Amino acid sequence: MESNSEFNLTTVTCTFHPPFVNSDGLWTNIHRHQWWLNNSLPLLELQLVLFCFFMAIIHFLLKRSGVSKISSQIITGLIFGCSWGKLDKGKFKLFRVESEEILGLFSYFAYMLFMFITAVKMDVSMTMKTGKRAWIIGLPSILMPLTCGLLVSSFLLEGLTISEIRKLPLMVSMQSMISFPVIACLLNELKIVSTELGRLGLSSALVADMFSQCAVAIANQIRISRKNAGKGYYSIGGLCVQVFMVSFLFRPAVLWIMKQTPEGKPASRSTTQTVFLVVLLSAVTSTLLGQPAVVGPYLLGLSLTDGGPMGFSLIEKLECFVSDFFMPVFVITCALQVDLSQILLVAVVDDYTRVNIILAFVTYVTQFFCTFLTSLYCQLSFRDSLMLSLILGSKGVVELSFCTLFTEYNIISRGILAWFTVFLLLIATFVPIMLKCLNDISKLQASNQNRNIMHLSQNSEFRVLACVHKNENIYGFIHLLNISCPTLENPVAVYALHLIELVGRTTPVFISHRIENKPIGDQTYSENMLLSFDHFEKDNSGSVYAECFTSISPHKFMHNDICKLAMDKITSLIILPFHITWTSDGLIDQEDNTMRNLNCCVIEKAPCSVAILADKGHLGSIASMASSGVKCEYTVCVIYMGGSDDREAISFAKRLAKDIKIELTVLKLGSSVEDNGTSKWEKMLDSEVIKDFKMTCLGDGRVKFLEEVSEDGPQTALRLRELVNDFDLMIVGRRKGMESSPQTSGLSEWNEFPELGILGDLIASLDINTRTSVLVIQQQK
Known part of the structure; x- marks a missing residue:
């Protein structure tokens, strides 16, 4: 038997010559x-x-x-x-x-x-x-x-x-x-x-x-x-x-x-x-x-x-x-x-x-x-x-x-x-x-431990993952970490991750710069980030540990690298840059929707607390002044209305209160109307957090605690407009799922960026012409 056994069929096929290509209609x-x-x-x-x-x-x-x-x-x-x-x-x-x-x-x-x-x-x-x-x-x-x-x-x-x-x-x-x-x-x-x-x-x-x-x-x-x-x-x-x-x-x-x-x-x-x-x-x-x-x-x-x-x-x-x-x-x-x-x-x-x-x-x-x-x-x-x-x-x-x-x-x-x-x-x-x-991704990213700022012990290391897209993100991140008051007793470990879109190749690359000291190609992709965080570590010798990574992967998969690194390093907070950058006069310079999609993915799947920093340029200038040795005061305001995200925001503020160069104001906005959507357990936790903050931080003229009443969303928005220009940085909770509370009622319809929450979106919007930066925090889910 030669070759494979198949049936040999003889057929006659008739074709047109020359062939017809196009139809006449x-x-x-x-x-x-x-x-x-x-x-x-x-x-x-x-x-x-x-x-x-x-x-x-x-x-x-x-x-x-x-x-x-x-x-x-x-x-x-x-x-x-x-x-x-x-x-x-x-x-x-x-x-x-x-x-x-x-x-x-x-x-x-x-x-x-x-x-x-x-x-x-x-x-x-x-x-x-x-x-x-x-x-x-x-x-x-x-x-x-x-x-x-x-x-x-x-x-x-x-x-x-x-x-x-x-x-x-x-x-x-x-x-x-x-x-x-x-x-x-x-x-x-x-x-x-x-x-x-x-x-x-x-x-x-x-x-x-x-x-x-x-x-x-x-x-x-x-x-x-x-x-x-x-x-x-x-x-x-x-x-x-x-x-x-x-x-x-x-x-x-x-x-x-x-x-x-x-x-x-x-x-x-x-x-x-x-x-x-x-x-x-x-x-x-x-x-x-x-x-x-x-x-x-x-x-x-x-x-x-x-x-x-x-x-x-x-x-x-x-x-x-x-x-x-x-x-x-x-x-x-x-x-x-x-x-x-x-x-x-x-x-x-x-x-x-x-x-x-x-x-x-x-x-x-x-x-x-x-x-x-x-x-x-x-x-x-x-x-x-x-x-x-x-x-x-x-x-x-x-x-x-x-x-x-x-x-x-x-x-x-x-x-x-x-x-x-x-x-x-x-x-x-x-x-x-x-x-x-x-491949259960949720199992990979799930964590049975409390990985947030609120549950950190008093003298434990504060571990932060900072996600860098552009060089403009670096100075704002470094200054934010600097004002979190790293000391020998309360050190800060920052893991900087440079995110680069994978274009023109199939294989994604993840580089640890502590291990891989050789440049890739003619120069290192993340050279500016490496130098900046290296100087930050040396300037705070003993109280800051900095380690840099580079992730080169498609945008739609970057959140996997972020969440995996956060789990491996047991971080308490992931800091993400906002997808909009501003000019010096407060106008929008660039808007990157792929970065916004990434932020939304990380917020949904992060194994720890997440913060989005909308830096309007003031943080960078303050950082430059601090690095040049100029002594400066920095004013921060925390808006507190209750809930897990606000409790995380005030826990972060407690770290800032230790820095003698920081003037911190906590504004608690209450309501005369009973909020039936909040459980008694949540109200008890809110009360305990405020009580602990007063006992720990008050007594110094640099830290103020104010209580005011807001009847509805428009009154809250008006108060923020009066307040925002008095501070360099505003810290708010994202308050996901609490949009119907009396203090923010009627504002959710105008929320353009849900990842910032109602208050963060209001401060970052063009309606308020200010150079004040805003940090929006979401506690670990």
């Missing part, structure tokens, strides 16, 4: 039967519309169960595929032979762009910089399945032809591979890419992917050389030529262009278009040199310097369209070729198919347990080891593309393609569901 052809099927462009448009429509419906129905996007795309392809061709003549007309060629070309172009973008976002140098754990986990996860698969295949040669035996090493290499793009897409979809486990998974996948690509390439070259030595030499020579051209022609040219690009500016439009043209030409060159068309664009993508302006520009222009439109069409087109009716028939008849099914099972199980054991060896928990095994064992678009390509090259039959597609569909469906069950 509806009214011209309305009298003709099925006129819209005779023109290639309207037919392609109809196919794409049907694909997108059914895929959207299927994913909408399945996503609540945790099913991934690629599963919905494969199911869509199977619905339109050739499995039911004999039962549906209309479907046969919709996907006739000549239309399949056009759709195949369209989808392969999509895959080519996907691999190019993926390569641009990959930092190959990370394989050398990554930690030992990534190598310990990633390398055995590819080598052990490969070894076991080859060993098992040597016992399953009976009944196979010489041609099939030569194909087995290539099949084992493909089945053992770990694909970095697949792992990255999975972690992004599960929203765990910036977690510690996600970063370890990406680093391990990057190591494994490099060896996987090499194993598949070597096995393929051996197969070609055994079949035709001349063709094999030509293919190897073509690959070497491409590597040489990319390394010594394309990459130096790109580096020269990047040097001409002003720092912080994207590459010019003409440059981006030229690079894109080179990408298309490289696909043609790959085909002429005996390689798959995707090889050239992939090598070009790897050669682009990670994170540079060229990569930013290309990703910005291509990623959304390729990821959300092109790639779903590619996956659906691959699934169109699957004939499910051949699964049982081929498995019973064909020895080669049975061998491949056994090898797929052996390699997957070996890879799973190898990853699990090496993860335990690296001291990961049982749960994390299980999750990492599932992550690295995931299959996706890259494996599906290999199966489709192997079918076209007659390496596997349509029956094996059907088996592999079903196997891939099962993994792509159930692995994300299992990972979501195992």
Whole structure:
């Protein structure tokens, strides 16, 4: 039996020559039967519309169960595929032979762009910089399945032809591979890419992917050389030529262009278009040199310097369209070729198919347990080891593309393609569901301890996490920490986290600058922050400990890094900058909505108390005066109306009251109307906190305690307008859920920024033209 057993069918297909591309229009052809099927462009448009429509419906129905996007795309392809061709003549007309060629070309172009973008976002140098754990986990996860698969295949040669035996090493290499793009897409979809486990998974996948690509390439070259030595030499020579051209022609040219690009500016439009043209030409060159068309664009993508302006520009222009439109069409087109009716028939008849099914099972199980054991060896928990095994064992678009390509090259039959597609569909469906069950984010961020200022013991260390987005945030944070009166008896430990958006690469980076002292690239990302907090620590020797970190991750996942670091360092307070910055005359300078979304996420999920600082510039100037040795008075006012957030605000104020340079005023706004929404327990706690503050802090002329009555929200707003310009800093509680209290009734309708609460929003708004900064505090939930 030579090659795979399949039915040979002879069919006659009639096509129009020259082909009809564009339609003459509806009214011209309305009298003709099925006129819209005779023109290639309207037919392609109809196919794409049907694909997108059914895929959207299927994913909408399945996503609540945790099913991934690629599963919905494969199911869509199977619905339109050739499995039911004999039962549906209309479907046969919709996907006739000549239309399949056009759709195949369209989808392969999509895959080519996907691999190019993926390569641009990959930092190959990370394989050398990554930690030992990534190598310990990633390398055995590819080598052990490969070894076991080859060993098992040597016992399953009976009944196979010489041609099939030569194909087995290539099949084992493909089945053992770990694909970095697949792992990255999975972690992004599960929203765990910036977690510690996600970063370890990406680093391990990057190591494994490099060896996987090499194993598949070597096995393929051996197969070609055994079949035709001349063709094999030509293919190897073509690959070497491409590597040489990319390394010594394309990459130096790109580096020269990047040097001409002003720092912080994207590459010019003409440059981006030229690079894109080179990408298309490289696909043609790959085909002429005996390689798959995707090889050239992939090598070009790897050669682009990670994170540079060229990569930013290309990703910005291509990623959304390729990821959300092109790639779903590619996956659906691959699934169109699957004939499910051949699964049982081929498995019973064909020895080669049975061998491949056994090898797929052996390699997957070996890879799973190898990853699990090496993860335990690296001291990961049982749960994390299980999750990492599932992550690295995931299959996706890259494996599906290999199966489709192997079918076209007659390496596997349509029956094996059907088996592999079903196997891939099962993994792509159930692995994300299992990972979501195992990955309980709320459990990660939950804390059974009281991590807030109110419950700190008198002489304990005050631990603060300060989140820095821009250099303008640093001076305000440092001054706020400075006036919190760090002493030898009450030291302050500040953990400064510089948040940088991940652009132009896939792998997020988390850097501890106490451990990593080497600069990244030509200069350290967080140099200003490092110098500022280092000076702050030296100026307060013995009473301040400062440690700096840098997180480079997507905005939508930054809150995971913040919450994880807050838990690891057992902080009592997270300080976030407000998303609006002001000019010196009180006008809005910049507004960053992505920062606002991040603040809202942290407020909802933080494991400790959270404060948002709306610095209108006065804090920075005070900090400069203090650092220059100028003695200055600083006035602070706390508005207290009751509730857990206000109790946290006054607990923070107690620390400020110890600083002799601070003039502190606490204004308690009561109400003559009974507040039925507040429990007796809450009222008792409020009373005890005020009593403790009076006993601890009063008696010094610097600290004042005032009590006033406010009947409603408008009266409170009027009092704040009279009061706000008398102070440098206002401290208020967020008072989430207490908007209906008598003192703030009627103000919630005008609340523009709910994350600041009613009072914080009122002080920070443009309606009150003031340079007074405001600190809004929310106690740990």
